[in-house]
Structure formats: structure tokens, C-alpha cells
Amino acid sequence: MKKKYLGIFILLAGLLVFSFIFSSLTGAAGIKFGNGLYYLFHPNCPGVEAEIIWRLRLPRAVLSLVVGAGLACCGAVFQGLLRNPLAESYTLGVSGGAALGVTAAAVLSISGIYLPVFAFLGSSLSVFLVYTIAGRKRFSNSALILGGVILSFLFSSLVFLIFSFARSEDIHGVTMWLMGDLSSAQPPLIKFVSVFIFSGIGLLLIFSRQLNILTLGEEKASHLGVNPAVVKKILFVAASFITGACVAASGIIGFVGLIIPHFMRRFISPDYRLLLPACCLAGASFLIICDTLARIIIPPLELPVGVVTGIFGGVFFLGFLSKSKRWEIF
Amino acid sequence: MKLSKAFIIFFLSLFCAPFVQAESYKRIVSLAPSITESLYQLKAQDNLIAVTSFCNYPPQAKTKEIIGTLLNPNIEKIYSLSPDLILAVEGTNRPQPIEKLKSLGLKVVVFEEGGSIEDIMKNFILLGELTGRKKEAESIAQEVREEIKFISGKIKDAPRKKVFWQVSANPLMAAGQNSFANEIIKYAGGENIVSPSAADYPHLSYEEVIKKNPDVIILVTMGNVTEKEKETWQRFGNLDAVRFSRIYVVDADKVCRPTPLSFLKGLKEIVRLLHPEVFGEGNQS
Numbered sequence: 001m002k003k004k005y006l007g008i009f010i011l012l013a014g015l016l017v018f019s020f021i022f023s024s025l026t027g028a029a030g031i032k033f034g035n036g037l038y039y040l041f042h043p044n045c046p047g048v049e050a051e052i053i054w055r056l057r058l059p060r061a062v063l064s065l066v067v068g069a070g071l072a073c074c075g076a077v078f079q080g081l082l083r084n085p086l087a088e089s090y091t092l093g094v095s096g097g098a099a100l101g102v103t104a105a106a107v108l109s110i111s112g113i114y115l116p117v118f119a120f121l122g123s124s125l126s127v128f129l130v131y132t133i134a135g136r137k138r139f140s141n142s143a144l145i146l147g148g149v150i151l152s153f154l155f156s157s158l159v160f161l162i163f164s165f166a167r168s169e170d171i172h173g174v175t176m177w178l179m180g181d182l183s184s185a186q187p188p189l190i191k192f193v194s195v196f197i198f199s200g201i202g203l204l205l206i207f208s209r210q211l212n213i214l215t216l217g218e219e220k221a222s223h224l225g226v227n228p229a230v231v232k233k234i235l236f237v238a239a240s241f242i243t244g245a246c247v248a249a250s251g252i253i254g255f256v257g258l259i260i261p262h263f264m265r266r267f268i269s270p271d272y273r274l275l276l277p278a279c280c281l282a283g284a285s286f287l288i289i290c291d292t293l294a295r296i297i298i299p300p301l302e303l304p305v306g307v308v309t310g311i312f313g314g315v316f317f318l319g320f321l322s323k324s325k326r327w328e329i330f
Numbered sequence: 331m332k333l334s335k336a337f338i339i340f341f342l343s344l345f346c347a348p349f350v351q352a353e354s355y356k357r358i359v360s361l362a363p364s365i366t367e368s369l370y371q372l373k374a375q376d377n378l379i380a381v382t383s384f385c386n387y388p389p390q391a392k393t394k395e396i397i398g399t400l401l402n403p404n405i406e407k408i409y410s411l412s413p414d415l416i417l418a419v420e421g422t423n424r425p426q427p428i429e430k431l432k433s434l435g436l437k438v439v440v441f442e443e444g445g446s447i448e449d450i451m452k453n454f455i456l457l458g459e460l461t462g463r464k465k466e467a468e469s470i471a472q473e474v475r476e477e478i479k480f481i482s483g484k485i486k487d488a489p490r491k492k493v494f495w496q497v498s499a500n501p502l503m504a505a506g507q508n509s510f511a512n513e514i515i516k517y518a519g520g521e522n523i524v525s526p527s528a529a530d531y532p533h534l535s536y537e538e539v540i541k542k543n544p545d546v547i548i549l550v551t552m553g554n555v556t557e558k559e560k561e562t563w564q565r566f567g568n569l570d571a572v573r574f575s576r577i578y579v580v581d582a583d584k585v586c587r588p589t590p591l592s593f594l595k596g597l598k599e600i601v602r603l604l605h606p607e608v609f610g611e612g613n614q615s
Contacts, residue, residue, distance in 0.1 A: 029410035048412055055434060056406050113429050167529045172401055173424040183405060184426035186433055300398050300407040301383065 008268055012281040016065070019285040023061040023292040024053055028299040063182055063190050064291045064305075065284040067246045068256055070197040072283020073276055074239040074246075075257025076264070077204055080215045080272060081235050082141050089243040089257035092148030092236070096155030097126025098247040102177055103159045106170045115177060116189055116248040123244030126151055127237065139232045180253035180306030182291050193249040200242035201280060207235055208272035215270075253306045255313040256283055262317070266324065286313070354462030355415035359397060359408055362419040365441070366391050368454055368589045371470065374461040380411055387583060403427050409434055415460065419443055445510045445530065447478070447517070450588050474590040478517055481601055484608055485519040491604045493520040494544035494571070497531055497582075499559045502539075506532045510588045511550070518601040520546065540566055546604055547571040549579045550586065578603050 025036040031049045039050040071089050078087040090096075101122020102115050110118070130147045137143035163171055185193075204211075210231045213221045218228040246253075264278040287305070290312055294303040359380045360366040366385035369378050380395035382403065395411065398404035401424055408416065408431065416436055418428055421443035432438050439460065441453045451471045458467025493515045495505040505511035507526040515522050523542040524532060547569075549559050560577050563569070571577055580603075585596035602609040 028404050028407040031410075048410060051434070052406055052409055056409060113425060115426070164533065165529070168531060173426065176401055176424065181426070183402075184430045186430070295404075295406075300396055300404040302398060302402050302404055304402075 005268065005274060009278070009281070012278060012285070016281050016285045016288075019288040019292070020061050020065065023064070023288050024057045026292055026296050027052070027057055028295065059185070059187055059190055060182055060291065061288055062194065063185050063249060064288040066190070066194045066197050067182070067250045067253065068260075068283040068285070068287025069280040070201065070242045070246045070283075071253065071256040072260035072264075072279040072286070073201050073204060074243050075283075076261035076272070076275055076279045077211065077235055077239045078257070079261055080211050081232055081239070082145055083215060083217075084141070084145065085262070086258075087145070088254075089239070089246070090152070090252070090254070092130050092144060092240060093126040093151035093155065094123045094240050094243045095247055095252045096152035096159075097122040097124070097129075098244065099159050099174075099178060099252065100155045101125070103162045103166075103171075103174050106174045107162055107166045109170070113186075115173070116185075119177075119248040119251075120244050122155075123240070123247055126155065127240040127244065130240075131233075131237065134236075139229045139236075144232075144236065176304065177251040178306075179304030180251045180309070182250050182305055183302065185249050189249055193245050196245045197242050200238050200245070201276070203238050204235065204242075205273075205276055207231065208276050211235065211272045215272075251306070253287070253309055255306075255309045255317075256287055259313045259317045260286055263320070355460055357412065357414045358461070359411065359413040359416045360385065361397075361403055361417060362400065362422050363387065364419065364422075364588045365417045365457065366394075367587055367592065368457050369461065371589060371591050372454075372458055372461060372463045372466055374457075374463055377461055379413060380408070387587070405430055405434075409436070415439065417441065417457070417460075445508050445513055445588070447513050447590070447593055450510075450593060451475075451590055453588075454590050471590055474594050477594055478597065481597060482517060482519075485601065485605050488519055488605050488608055491520045491545040492523050492542065492570075493546050493548060493604065494523050494539055494542070495548045495550065496559075497550050499549075499562065501533050502536060503531050503533055504539075505550075506530050510593075511585065514585060514593065514596050514600050517597055518604050520600075520604050540569060543568075543570055545570050545574075545576060547577045548600070548603070549577065550582045551579055576603075 021040070024040055025031070025033055029049070029052050031039075031052065035049060036053060039045050039053045042050070043054055074089040075087070078089060078091055079085060081087070082091070098119040099122065101118040101120070104122075105115060105118035129151055130144065133147035134140070134143040210226050213224050213226045214228060214231060216224075221228050260283045261275070261279050264275055264282055268274050268278045287309070290308045291305045293312065294305045294308045297303060356377050358369070358378045360369060360378060361382055363382070363385045366378070366381045367387050369375055370388050370391065375390070378394060380397045381391050382398060382400050383396050384400045385391045385394075397407045397411070400422065403423075405427060413436065416431055416438045418438060418440045420440050423440070428438055428440060441456070442449065444450065444453070451474070454471060455464065455467045458464040495511050495515060497503050497505055497511075504524045505515070505522065506524055506529055507522060509530045512522050523539070523544050524534065547563055560579065563577055564572055566572055580599065584592070584599060
């Protein structure tokens with residue numbers, strides 16, 4: 001690896017460590033910085049403050065890390081896979097399916113603690129449908145995009161259909177979830193989702209070389225010995241399930257999958273072998289910082305994290321977009 | 331003399347100990363406005379340490395520590411206050427934060443949601459038990475029951491009025507048969523025109539309301555209304571409610587809090603509107 005890249009990776013890793021510690025040491029409880037730092041390195045301290053850090057802030061930071069890494073990575077993969085700069089983790093209907101699953105569960109009076117299961121079932125349904133539709137068209141990009149986008153619209157219409165006759169009390173939980181909610185996941189779910197997402201990311205990393213070739217175009221790719229349909233199938237299913245797991249644990253958090261990969265393409269390189277690990281680190285730091293901001297902007301009220309990623313990320317990205325001289329992605 | 335007095339007190343306290351509330355919580359966090367209000371009515375506010383930003387009644391409640399909104403309570407904030415009891419209402423509070431609080435080892439009591447006055451009384455008395463004020467709770471409940479009985483007696487022979495209780499104009503939503511408002515209508519000698527449905531506050535169409543021709547239209551406002559909404563109804567000149575100018579605007583804070591005392595207050599207000607011949611001016615109960 002060239003020296004330049006090594007420097008950037010060290011920088012990104014440093015940012016992640018910094019944001020993780022920052023997140024653990026700030027919050028509504030007003031724990032003093034020094035005390036917090038002490039508790040952070042002494043996990044078995046008794047007392048409320050240590051418990052807050054170890055049982056509330058750290059699990060939440062871990063979940064943000066995992067979900068941020070997953071969403072950013074999948075966003076990058078979808079952009080390469082579809083050769084479309086607008087693609088992100090949710091483009092192919094995963095979030096729509098999850099939203100439908102969660103809304104249906106709420107209306108059927110299924111307890112809120114099972115929402116993750118229904119979110120995952122919903123997103124799996126959408127993955128299955130897009131796969132079937134695109135499969136008939138040999139996984140062409142337009143079939144994937146059109147199928148996914150139209151399915152998203154269909155699902156969101158169904159969600160609004162349910163909203164129009166559901167009890168308002170039932171919808172409360174869903175609306176919070178639709179804006180992203182990192183606060184209520186329980187440790188077992190966090191553990192399970194972490195293992196799931198990181199193994200998925202591992203799979204994506206294995207295919208990063210093929211992904212590089214795929215971005216040249218399908219014809220060239222097949223000349224270079226890559227079977228586009230097979231690679232696309234694998235990447236699509238893997239990235240969709242990673243996104244589904246992210247959505248199940250944390251609701252719909254937009255923008256991470258869109259802006260982080262674009263940033264990283266500029267800062268590092270469009271080479272997926274470098275881009276994917278960079279997206280992991282940067283996406284994780286970004287979501288941790290956004291979630292921390294959501295917690296501390298107007299304490300003790302918490303903002304939905306999706307709102308923060310949208311505003312913070314969107315404004316930052318617009319500035320970046322207007323300043324950069326050359327704007328080509330592929 | 332003194333010694334014997336001390337002895338008597340000592341024995342009395344021994345004797346009474348089992349009857350004193352075993353669990354009287356001192357550091358309560360309320361996650362719903364109705365609970366906050368009930369705690370004040372029970373004079374248990376000293377045991378209440380924190381409320382949501384939605385708890386605006388009574389006004390003193392605003393001086394308590396705020397732990398976030400109704401839908402999004404700040405778990406870290408709650409935990410940092412080391413409460414010994416957290417009170418929530420099913421259906422009003424989301425289940426996820428409640429599960430999270432329970433998993434941290436905090437004691438959470440979730441009241442069943444119920445629109446009927448008996449459900450409300452039951453919750454109120456349970457709240458009394460939890461705060462060591464069962465007696466006060468029971469006596470308030472008894473008082474309210476008697477007043478309700480008194481009001482029912484007075485309107486026994488009055489004709490029942492068909493009532494449309496609007497909670498929102500856009501979309502048009504009414505108090506349904508399972509709602510708290512329906513209970514007020516019932517005891518105030520009225521009949522809700524909305525047909526039974528699963529929703530507490532169902533959506534409906536203007537056509538439906540006009541077809542049922544209510545005698546009285548009650549517009550409940552969240553403080554942002556609404557001569558305009560009244561005008562919307564006044565266009566339909568054939569409605570009985572319009573012909574006899576029986577469209578009333580009522581403040582939501584007065585009639586939407588499920589506690590026994592608020593129920594009574596709401597009932598008194600509504601019965602006056604439905605049966606002015608019995609409870610009109612100069613005819614006060």
C-alpha cells in the first residue's frame with residue numbers, strides 16, 4: 001500500500017476512535033469529562049454514571065458504528081453495481097419493504113420489541129421481489145433500478161394506506177422508527193446485527209476486485225473474465241441483506257450511504273479495494289457523530305438521527321459539490 | 331406519662347406497620363401528562379421528580395425536571411436521576427423505550443389504557459397505592475362517583491342528544507365509541523353519532539356526519555382554532571346543530587385528560603352544553 005493511503009487510513013481510524021470516545025463522554029446526564037474518562041477505562045466501577053456510560057452510551061455507539069459502516073459500504077457497492085451516482089443503500093426498495101413490515105406489525109398490535117424482526121422480513125420480501133423481477137431481465141441495471149424504485153413507491157403507498165386507517169397510537173412507534181432510532185436496540189440484537197453486518201462487509205471486500213472491473217461496464221467485464229450477472233447477483237443480495245439488518249436495528253437513516261462513498265472516492269480513490277474499508281471507517285465515525293449531536297443539541301430532548309444525518313450531511317455535501325472542480329464518478 | 335405515651339405510639343406503629351403501604355415510591359418519573367396530573371391531584375407531587383415536556387398541567391408540573399418528550403423520552407436522563415419508579419401508559423408511550431428502561435433494571439409500571447370511567451378510576455387508585463395515598467385516591471374516586479350519579483339523576487328524563495365530537499378538522503376525525511370523550515358524552519346524556527369502530531379516533535367524511543344530523547357539534551381544539559372550523563359547519567344550514575346554534579368550541583386540555591377529576595370537570599362542562607334547560611345559567615348545580 002502506498003504511503004499516502006496509509007496516512008489517510010490512520011487518519012480515518014483516529015477519527016473513529018475520537019468520535020467513539022466523544023460519544024461516550026457526552027450526553028444529557030452531564031457526567032464530568034474526567035470522571036467519564038475514568039469510567040471508560042474501568043468498566044466494573046459501581047454507580048449510576050459508570051452504568052450510563054457502559055450500558056447506555058457504549059452500546060449505542062457500537063450500534064451506530066456498525067450501522068454507519070454497513071450503510072456506507074453498501075452505498076458504495078450499489079453505486080458501483082448500478083453505475084449510478086444516485087444509488088444508495090435504500091435505492092432498491094429495502095427500506096420501503098422494511099417500513100411496510102414495521103407498519104403492518106404495528107397495526108396488528110404486535111409488540112414494539114419485535115419490530116426488528118418484521119423490518120427484516122419486510123426488507124427480505126423486497127429483496128426477493130427485486131431479485132425475481134431483475135432476474136427475468138438478466139440483471140440489467142435498468143431492470144434493477146426500475147424494479148427497486150417502483151417497488152419503493154408501491155411500498156410507501158401501502159404504508160400510507162395503512163396509516164390512513166390505523167389508530168394514531170399504533171403509528172407513533174412507527175413514525176419514530178421511520179426517522180431513525182438508535183436508542184432502543186437491546187444488547188443481544190446489537191451483537192447479532194454486528195456479526196451479521198461485519199460478515200456481510202467481509203464478503204463485499206472479497207468481491208471488491210470484481211466490483212472494480214464491473215464499473216468499467218458489463219461488456220468489458222465479461223472480456224476480462226468476470227461474469228457480470230453472477231457477480232451482480234451476489235453483491236446485490238449481500239448488500240441488500242446488510243442494509244436490511246441495519247434498518248432492522250436502527251430504522252431508516254438516510255444519506256450515510258450516499259455522501260460517505262462520494263466523499264471517500266475523492267479523498268482516497270475509486271478503487272474499491274481501498275474505498276470499501278475507507279467507507280466503513282468514515283461511515284461509522286459519521287453516524288456516531290451525528291447520533292451524538294442528535295442527543296446533545298437540545299437536551300434532554302433527542303432528535304431523530306435521520307434528521308441530523310440529513311441536515312448535517314446534506315449541507316456539507318452541497319458545499320463540497322459546488323466547490324469541487326471535477327465531478328465525475330465513474 | 332411521657333413514657334406511656336411513647337409506648338402507645340410504639341405499639342401503635344408496630345400494629346400499623348403491616349397496613350402502611352409497603353411500597354411507597356419516593357422518586358417517581360412520569361412519562362405521561364395524565365399521570366403527572368393525577369399525581370398532583372393526589373398531592374403526591376413531592377414524590378415526583380421528573381416529567382415529560384408534554385406535561386403542562388397543572389402549571390407547577392413545568393418546574394419539574396424534563397426527561398424528553400412523550401414519544402421520545404431520554405433514557406440516559408431518566409437513568410441518571412436514579413428513579414425508584416417509572417410510570418407509563420400503554421398506547422400512549424412507545425414500548426421500545428419502556429423495554430430499554432426495564433432492561434436497565436429500573437422498575438416500570440405501565441398502566442392499562444382504558445377510556446371508560448371505571449378504567450380511569452382503577453388506574454387512579456392503583457396510582458394511589460403506589461404512592462402510599464390509596465385512601466386519598468379512593469375518597470376522590472368516591473366523590474367523583476357521587477357527582478356523576480347526581481348529574482345522571484338530574485338529566486334522567488331529559489331527551490338524549492345526538493352529539494358529534496370533532497377532534498380534528500383536517501383530516502376530519504371524531505371521538506369514537508372507545509374514547510374517553512365518548513364516556514363524557516354518555517354520562518352527559520348524549521349519544522355519539524359515530525358508529526362503533528376499532529379506532530379511538532376514527533376518520534370520517536362530512537357526508538356521514540350530515541346524514542346522521544347531530545343535535546350538538548363539539549369542536550375540541552388544541553389551542554389553535556377556530557371560528558373558521560365553526561364556519562365550515564355553518565354552511566350546512568339544515569343540520570339541527572346549525573339551526574339551533576349548538577356548535578361549541580371546547581378546550582382540549584379541559585376534556586382530554588383521563589383522570590377522575592378532569593373527567594368530572596369535562597362532564598360538567600359538556601352536560602351544561604347538552605342540557606342547558608337543566609344546567610343552564612342560573613340553574614347551576
